[in-house]
Amino acid sequence: MWVYQKKLQYPVNIKKKDLKFAKQLVTQYGGFAGELNAALRYLNQRYTMPDDRGKALLTDIGTEELAHVEIISSMLYQLLKDATVEELKANGLASHYAEHKKGLFPTDANGVPYTTAYFATTGDPLADLSEDMAAEEKARVVYQNLIDLTDDPDILAPLLWLRQREIVHFERFKELYDFYKEQGL
């Protein structure tokens, strides 16, 4: 089971609306390298990890990814909340408004809705952990691309922080992969 904590893992306080950036940032909610995809991937793969290390690590990183979904969602909410319909139209978000008003919806930066086809569960720990390492690297790159697209310090702070989490998670998955490889799995 899970227990909700009524706070963010890292604070989000965005003072300026930025609709153009929100349209790009949404990919880290519902895109291939997004946090929702990461959470579902690890929480699905954990059941067939071969030992307690793997079951613990995928549970704990998968849980942290849910907290990252909340950080990205908070950023999107704050970037959009003061926008008028005219501003949404002028910034390429008319189609978002038509379907969702200012509600959040997991898509990539092109508006393609999230799909579970973005991840795999093979049931093989080496194959699954290789995918997990690649996923962390892809998310790191997308965070870097997003950092390149803004100069608002309120947006940069959580993006830099989340990028660093990808680096830590990659390392933990790699350690586990190397351990299983040594064990001859």
Place this chain on the structure above:
Amino acid sequence: MNNYMLDDNLMPFINMGIEDSNPNDFYGPYEGYIKGNMTKSLYTPYKNYKPAELIPTNEKEELLLNLNQVQFAMHEANLFLDNYPNDQFMVNDFNKYKKMYNELLNDYESKYGPLFVNNEYMNKVPWKWDQRPWPWEGSN
């Protein structure tokens, strides 16, 4: 050093377990938290970007920042220990932060409302859980 920057100097310690971690390779909780990474050798900045300094503007924010940084230090130890369950230094580290966390959590919830629904201070109406602020609303 401000009082929201908790204990950035780790005390010397005696490692009694099987060693996987290098105790000199860890940031203190404030620095590790703002960086998003407790391990010095893993920290890799992007271009010339520096992590944001988190500066609380009132007692509530200061307490929450303290809580977040020790919780983050515990979480980082947790992930490490998942892979290296025999690392006594890291277990000690986890417990050191856990003790601070328990005190900070109790302090915060007693003053500023629940972070967990099952806290000690839910015995009056109105029901405190459904009161602002919600985490995504920010402090503005």
